[in-house]
Structure formats: C-alpha cells, structure tokens
Amino acid sequence: MVAQSDASVGLKRVMVLAFCVAGIWSAYITQGVLQETLSTKRFGPEAKRFEHLAFLNFAQNVVCFIWSYIMIKLWSSKSTGSAPLWKFCGVSITNTIGPTMGIEALKYISYPAQVLAKSSKMIPVMLMGTILYGVKYTIPEYICSFLVAGGVSTFALLKTSSKTMKKLANPNAPLGYTLCFLNLAFDGYTNSTQDLIKSRYPKTSPWDIMLGMNFWGSIYNAVIMFIVPLLFSNWPYANGFEAVNFCRAHPEAAWDILVYCLCGAVGQNFIFLTISRFGSLTNTTITTTRKFMSIVVSSVVSGNPLSAKQWGSVVMVFSGLSLQILLKWKRKKA
Template sequence: MAESASSLSGDWRHNKLLKGVFAVTGIMVTLVTYGILQEKIMRVPYGVNQEYFKYSLFLVFCNRITTSAVSAGALLASNKALHRVAPIYKYCLVSVTNILTTTCQYEALKYVSFPVQTLSKCAKMIPVMVWGTLIMQKRYQGYDYLLAFLVTLGCSIFILYPAEFDMSPYNRGGENTVWGILLMIGYLGFDGFTSTFQDKMFKSYDMEIHNQIFYTTLCSCVLSLTGLFVQGHLIPAVEFVYRHNDCFFDIALLSTVATASQFFISYTIRNFGALTFATIMTTRQLVSIMLSCLWFAHPVSSEQWIGAVVVFGSLYTKSFLRKAPQKTSSSEPVQNGDSNNVKEIP
C-alpha cells in the first residue's frame, strides 16, 4: 500500500515537472521569439534597397485577425457559444485601447532600442495601480507603492543613461528620443487601462477567456483595417510585403507566436497560478533583453546595468513576497502577477 502511494506521488511529481517544462518552454520560446521578430521587422532594413517597414497598424491587424480566428475555433471546439456576453461597446473599448497600446509599442522601436522598450514595460505597475484605484476602487499596501517606485526608478535610469552609438535608423543623432519616451508613456497608460477594464469585465459578467479574446480581437480587426484605409497604408504595406518575401515570413511568424503565446499563458496560469506566471514573465523579459543585446549588438552602459538590476531585483522580490492566490473556478477572472492585469495580448 505504501509502495503504491509512493508510486502515485512520484508519478504526480513527474507529471507536474513535465507540465512545468512545457509551460516555461512555451512561454519563453513564443514571447522571446515575438520580441526578436518585432525588433527585426521595425528596425532592420529589407532587400537590396534597404527599405524599412513602417506600417505598425498592419502588424496589429495581422496579429489580431490570427488570434480572432484561433479563439473562435477554440470556442467552437469546446462547444462554447459565440454570442456576446457583454455590450459590444465594452469589447470595443478594450479593443481601441489595446490597439493604441500595441501601436505605441511598435512605433517606439523607431526611436528607442528594444532593451529600453522592454524594460520600460516593467514600469506599468504605477499606471495599473492608478487605473485600479479609479475604476475598481482598489487599495494597495505600502510595499506595493515602494516596489512600483523602485521599478520606475530603475526604468528611468535605464532610459536616461543610454550607451553611445545605439541609435535607431529613424533617430539619427538622438534628437527624437523624446518621441520614443512619449510613446512608451502612452503604451503604459493605455495598457494599464486595458488590463484594468478587462478585469472589471471578467468580474461583471460570466465570461470565458476566449469569448473576450474573440470579440476584442474581432473589433481590433475592424478598427485596425479601418485605420489602414484612412491612413492610406493598407496598399503600401501589402506591396512592401509582396516585394520582400522575408518580411511576409517574419509577419506570419510574428502573428503565429503571438497567438500561440496566449495558449501558453492560459495554460500556465491554470496549472501553476499567478505567482509562477509572474516569475516566468519577469525571466522572459530579462532573457529578451539579453538576447536583443547579443543579436542586434546593443551596447549597454554601466548605469543601464544598475537600472536593470534595480528593476528585475524589485520584480523578483515582488514575486516571492506575494502570497499564493487561492484557486478560482474557470469562470472567474484569471490574473497574472501584475495587479489587475488579466493577460498580456501582444
């Protein structure tokens, strides 16, 4: 009997280990690949004429139409209804702010390096806390504010003390670096609102994760396509991709890994909880920055190393100090390690 119990315990630990390896590998591969691809598409020229891809909204459209199709398939495969649970304007509101978030993220790469952009994302704790107070009437403890301050301080050091000769091709001489900073501030503000409002929708309605993803990404497809028509960028973007087959491959792979990452995010949270997910995401950001510095030869100043240590040290401290959340039913909102942040949609 004891041997049988020991065998069952060993099998459980083995299965848990395999699931953990699967989750970590999936998140790291998809999101790190996503980060490298977005930098390559926006900062590396294509073809003999050295043309740069400039159509950020086209990337948003490709990502969203892929995710929308997959989420619809997931709902149908699980025999879940495709009908709306919340008013359509609420899905549209999430969609609009999510489009603005992603567009700011891509556009920022024209003016700042990927390591700066990625580390700046860590500072979203403050806008999330602000929106959480305004929308959800949440209250935060003193150590939350302290950790948010330390992360923001580290990000500020990283941005304000860049290494020399790390200029974007759109930013010769560094005169437009301020645009990169403003775009990242826009990213943080819009992203904080998006995740907070997503959380509010999950708590206000009996809503499946794929239901929200389907309708918000469907709205994003319509809005981003409309934006491309209004700006007159749809035809030039298609022509660019037609001229450069390697760009088409990069965009197709970007949309694929962005969509696949959603599966691994949901899988990890469902099986291991928010605490483990937060730690994996922090590690992913660190690995992405290190790979970007090696792959694209970004120089890093000593001040930036100090800023990075402050940021990631604070984030890991936050992960280890956070109490493990209680398990929730599948109909309840699923949160990652950041307050109010339901899930990250690239």
C-alpha cells in the same frame, strides 16, 4: 502505492510547468526578436525600412481572431453564459491604440528600453491608487516601485551605444518613452475592463475574450489603415496599402510578420494554460523572467550592446519586479 501516485502526479505537474515556461519563453522571445528585426532591419537592395509598424498590430489582430475561433471550435463552445461579442466593442478601442503606441515606440528607442519601460506597469497603478482612491501601500511595495522607477529613469538618462542608435529610424527618447507609458495607461484600462466583463459573465473563457478583442481590433485597424487613407489622400499615419505593397516587394518581411503573429497567438495559449493550471501569480513570474531574457537576447544576439551602467539599471528594474512577485507569493501563502 500512494506515495508512488503522489510522486507521479508531482512529476507530471513539474513537466507541465516546464512545458508552459518553454512555450511562453520561446514564443515571446522569438516575437521580440522579430519585432526588433522589423523595426530596425533594412530590406532588399534598396535598403528600405519597414516603416509601417502599426500594421503589426492589425496583422496580430487578424491572426489571433482566426486562431481563437479555431480553438473555440476545437476545444470549447460558445456557452450561453459567456459575454456577447458586442461587449468587447468599447474596450477594443484602447486595446487597438495602446499596443500600436508600444510598437511605434521602437522607431524612437531601442528594444531593451521599450521592454524596461513597459515593465514599469506598477508605477501608474500605484500612483492612480494613491491619488484617486487613497490606497495605502506597504513600505516594501514602495521600495519595489522605487527600484523600478529608478532603474527605468537611469536607463533613459544613460547614453545609448552608437551601434544601437544607428539602427533606429528616428531616435527620440522622450517621444519613445512617452509612447510606452501611454501604452501602459491604455493597457491598464483594457485589463481592468476585461476583468469587469469576466466578472459579469463568469462563463466567458479566455478564448472568448481573445475572439471578441481581436474581432473588433481587426475592424478598427482595418478602418484606420485601409479605409481612412482612401478618404484622405494625405493621411499621415499608418497606411495598410503601403504595408501590403512593401510585403509583396519584400517577402522576407511578410514571413517575419506571419511568424511574429503566430508567436503571439501561440504564446497566448501557453499563458491561458499556465493561469488555468498554476494561477496568475506563476504566470506573472514566468513572463517577468521572460522579459529579462528578451533583453539579454537583444543585447547578445541582435547586437544591442549595453554598458555596465545600463545593465545595472536593468538589474535594478527586475530586482524591483522580483521583490514584488516575492511579496505576492508571501501574501498567497498567508
């Protein structure tokens, strides 16, 4: 009877894990396809591009704010020990700037290149740890960073296919990669500050964080995209009014943006579920494999052919990431 009970619990755990994997993969791979579509597709008989990619970040903030508010009302409650809303005011600035840079990079580099560049988060972390704090890493950890850095650098130096280049709005690899690495820098600050808030207010739930970050993010993006253009007629950056007018003229783009935002909100819920049931290391493993699959989907489905050397660079990066995950699993067991 006990054996049957243990087997039943084990089967249920495997099914929940499979559910989490399917949820994260389907949500974020679909979101990646839509992100690439919105950055490269030409809409309508005029064959116009959607030039306002920063609008995606604003739309994502609004949808995720509404989503987290509903989740809190349905499944949680604002406990007395959770972080107050104003605590997220400052960190939401970097959370607004960073993802916007990552999205804007798609005007200059391909989606596979963006995914690879954003997968190299360990490199700035190790550099900052070594230079600023004198942290000493193990040889296997340096091998991980070497594989990732080497793979990203090689991919960046290799020639991109003409078919992929034609899809880009303004091909400019140095600018695109710079935006991605700035995105990583801002994300590093954002994540560490969120961890600090969580440590000071232990009763803060993931939905509380999601609510606070997206509340302020919605305000900041609304100011940048709708108020500043009214004050400065020659505002050269994101213009929310132009983005809304484009969506009115091309409902297909509006639908893609809505689904893109819903995928982000749903994906966040699956990440919360994975971390709560299986831990952050399992979540890292799932999201890393998802990034690799996103590149495969982009190459096969979205028509971004990669050369054999480029695939070698991709394998090199994910070999480094896989080794890093393996080292973490070994430390966890120890």
